[in-house]
Amino acid sequence: xxxxxxxxxxxxxxxxxxxxxxxxxxxxxxxxxxxxxxxxxxxxxxxxxxxxxxxxxxxxxxxxxxxxxxxxxxxxxxxxxxxxxxxxxxxxxxxxxxxxxxxxxxxxxxxxxxxxxxxxxxxxxxxxxxxxxxxxxxxxxxxxxxxxxxxxxxxxxxxxxxxxxxxxxxxxxxxxxxxxxxxxxxxxxxxxxxxxxxxxxxxxxxxxxxxxxxxxxxxxxxxxxxxxxxxxxxxxxxxxxxxxxxxxxxxxxxxxxxxxxxxxxxxxxxxxxxxxxxxxxxxxxxxxxxxxxxxxxxxxxxxxxxxxxxxxxxxxxxxxxxxxxxxxxxxxxxxxxxxxxxxxxxxxxxxxxxxxxxxxxxxxxxxxxxxxxxxxxxxxxxxxxxxxxxxxxxxxxxxxxxxxxxxxxxxxxxxxxxxxxxxx
Numbered sequence: 001x002x003x004x005x006x007x008x009x010x011x012x013x014x015x016x017x018x019x020x021x022x023x024x025x026x027x028x029x030x031x032x033x034x035x036x037x038x039x040x041x042x043x044x045x046x047x048x049x050x051x052x053x054x055x056x057x058x059x060x061x062x063x064x065x066x067x068x069x070x071x072x073x074x075x076x077x078x079x080x081x082x083x084x085x086x087x088x089x090x091x092x093x094x095x096x097x098x099x100x101x102x103x104x105x106x107x108x109x110x111x112x113x114x115x116x117x118x119x120x121x122x123x124x125x126x127x128x129x130x131x132x133x134x135x136x137x138x139x140x141x142x143x144x145x146x147x148x149x150x151x152x153x154x155x156x157x158x159x160x161x162x163x164x165x166x167x168x169x170x171x172x173x174x175x176x177x178x179x180x181x182x183x184x185x186x187x188x189x190x191x192x193x194x195x196x197x198x199x200x201x202x203x204x205x206x207x208x209x210x211x212x213x214x215x216x217x218x219x220x221x222x223x224x225x226x227x228x229x230x231x232x233x234x235x236x237x238x239x240x241x242x243x244x245x246x247x248x249x250x251x252x253x254x255x256x257x258x259x260x261x262x263x264x265x266x267x268x269x270x271x272x273x274x275x276x277x278x279x280x281x282x283x284x285x286x287x288x289x290x291x292x293x294x295x296x297x298x299x300x301x302x303x304x305x306x307x308x309x310x311x312x313x314x315x316x317x318x319x320x321x322x323x324x325x326x327x328x329x330x331x332x333x334x335x336x337x338x339x340x341x342x343x344x345x346x347x348x349x350x351x352x353x354x355x356x357x358x359x360x361x362x363x364x365x366x367x368x369x370x371x372x373x374x375x376x377x378x379x380x381x382x383x384x385x386x387x388x389x390x391x392x393x394x395x396x397x398x399x400x401x402x403x404x405x406x407x408x409x410x411x412x413x414x415x416x417x418x419x420x421x422x423x424x
Contacts, residue, residue, distance in 0.1 A: 005414070005421045006337035013338040013414055014407040021396040022205050025272050031264040041260050044228075044245060047238040053263040060270060064179075065194065066186040067213035069220040072263060073227045076175050076197020078256040079210035080108040083193040085253075086222035087143065087169050089114050092369070094140040095171075098128035098154075099349045099380035100387060101147040103356040105173050109145070110358035110373060117141070118350050118378035123386055124301040126150060126315065126346070130158035137162075143169035148177035148187050150313040150346070150392065151284065152302040156182045156190045163191075171195070176312035178203045179277040183305045188213045193223070198262070203276065203312060203395055204269050206262035225251035280311040280398035283405045287314060290409045294416065296322035313392040315346070320389075324419035328389050331415060334422055338411040341397055346390050349383040351375045 004010030035041065035053060043052050054072045062070040073079050089095065091113030097106045099118040106116040119132035126149045133144055144163060146154035156172075163170040170190075174180070175197035177187035188194025193216070196202075198209030212227075214220050224232045230253045231245040238244050288299040298317040302309055318328050328345050335343040350356045358373040359365045371377070393408065415422070 003418070005334055005418050007334050007423075008421045012340060013411045014340055014404075016340075018339075018341050018404065019396045019399040021394075021399075022200060022207075022269075023272070025268050028265070028268045031268050032261055035260045035264050038260075043257055043260070044231075044243070044255075045260075046241050047244040049240050052244070053260045053267065054258055057263045057267050057270075060267065061211055062213055064186070064270060064273075065213045066189040067194065068215040068217075069213065071212040071214075071220060071223045071227060072258040072266075073210040073212060073256045074258050074262075075208055075256070076195060076199060076202075076210040077104045077108050078227065079195035079197070079212040080104070080171070080173060081111055082223050082226045082256060083171060083195055083212050083214070083219070084108065084112050084114070084143075085226045086219045087171075087192060089142060089169075092140065093142040094138060095143045095145060096128075096133050096136050096141060097145045097350075098147050098149075098383075099351060099378060100126055100347060100383040101149060101173070101350070102175075102347055103350065103353055105145060105147050106350055106356060106375075107358060110361060110364070114142070115140070115369075115372045116358065118375060118380060120380050120382045121149075121386065122155070123382050125152040125154070125303065126300065126386055126390070127152055127154035128159070129382070130155050130162060133159065133162055137166055137168075141166070141168060143171055145171045145173055146191065147173040148180060150176060150300070150315045151309055151311045152300050153177060153180050153182055153187055153306040153309075155303055155305075157305060160190065175199075175202060177310050178273060179308065180306065180310040181308040183307060187310070189215065192216060193219055198266055201312075201394070203280075203310065204266060204273055206258075206265040206269075209258055209262045209266060210256075211266075222251055226253040227256040229253045229255050276399060277310050280314075280395055281309060283398040283400075284309070284311050284314050286402075286405050287316070287408060291316055291412055295319070296416065297412070311395050311398055313394055314398060315393075316391050317386065318389045318391065323416060324422060326419060326422045326424070328391050330422050332391055334415045335391065335411050338414060339397075339407060342394070344392055346387045346392060349380045349387055351378045351380050352384075 174188035180187040
């Protein structure tokens with residue numbers, strides 16, 4: 001190691017490549033070519049005599065999660081809003097959402113006309129705090145959204161007990177938890193429905209896309225119609241050359257269909273996902289042990305019932321006074337320079353996030369109850385404290401060789417040793 005940080009002009013710890021993302025498998029191009037050379041690029045296309053690719057995707061992903069059904073959609077936000085509408089969430093209802101999450105987890109609630117109620121998070125997992133949920137329930141509360149964040153699952157036992165006791169729906173935003181389990185049950189299978197995003201950065205991706213899973217037959221049927229302009233797969237015989245979807249007068253929906261190309265990419269990625277998850281988990285275990293050894297860094301502490309973790313990000317926290325008292329944001333800049341890969345802090349809590357203010361939605365600011373959508377009215381002290389001391393490594397960094405993992409350890413060691421060179 002040099003005596004100067006890369007930020008100060010020294011040589012970086014790592015100057016090689018990192019695993020790229022998204023990744024292609026041996027059959028990716030072939031699968032996409034089959035769709036492109038076929039006569040159906042979307043489920044709204046005509047019946048060709050063969051099941052749509054999305055049908056196979058739905059069956060295999062439901063099996064992967066451990067749910068009865070999957071309804072693929074065009075985006076992760078679409079999976080959430082489809083499920084919320086299928087649950088019957090209506091204007092004026094309240095849905096409790098963690099204050100530390102991506103903006104879409106809360107903004108989709110507002111798009112239904114319901115009020116996102118922001119609550120604080122558990123400092124050990126960064127996921128929604130069940131005690132904060134209990135304290136936020138009012139007569140208008142109809143649902144709770146658990147977001148499994150970065151590398152840990154929310155306390156599903158406590159949240160399910162609250163939901164049962166208070167007659168609330170329980171929603172899982174599992175976009176970052178592909179393959180995580182809670183006492184052996186897959187993330188996404190534990191609530192009324194689970195929603196997954198297949199945006200480019202996710203561990204299962206088609207560039208964009210979404211997947212809703214449920215074991216409730218009524219919710220599944222409504223979700224299929226919500227995402228299809230009220231249409232669903234015809235229950236009777238299909239005729240080649242004609243639409244496979246039947247038109248019903250039951251649900252007002254929107255067009256949130258996934259394409260057949262997206263479905264092919266997700267099927268292809270699903271085959272590689274278990275092995276990739278195992279690789280990430282092994283690297284994370286090494287990092288937990290090595291980085292926690294000096295006592296100035298604190299790994300995430302998942303609940304015991306979270307018996308298999310999936311890593312969208314590897315998260316580690318700076319203890320007070322660590323690294324010469326510099327901020328996590330400063331340490332992230334130094335790590336990025338040493339490793340040649342963007343290392344960053346968490347999402348900004350939603351009561352101060354520049355992208356989140358539901359009052360900006362068309363017509364909402366003119367309503368008498370618009371004040372209820374003001375994110376600044378919610379206090380999130382734990383979310384702010386933890387976000388300000390947390391460092392995140394994106395999951396491709398966990399897919400490399402032991403040398404890549406050691407480089408992360410070496411970078412932290414170097415910055416620790418030369419912390420006085422960090423900008424104040």
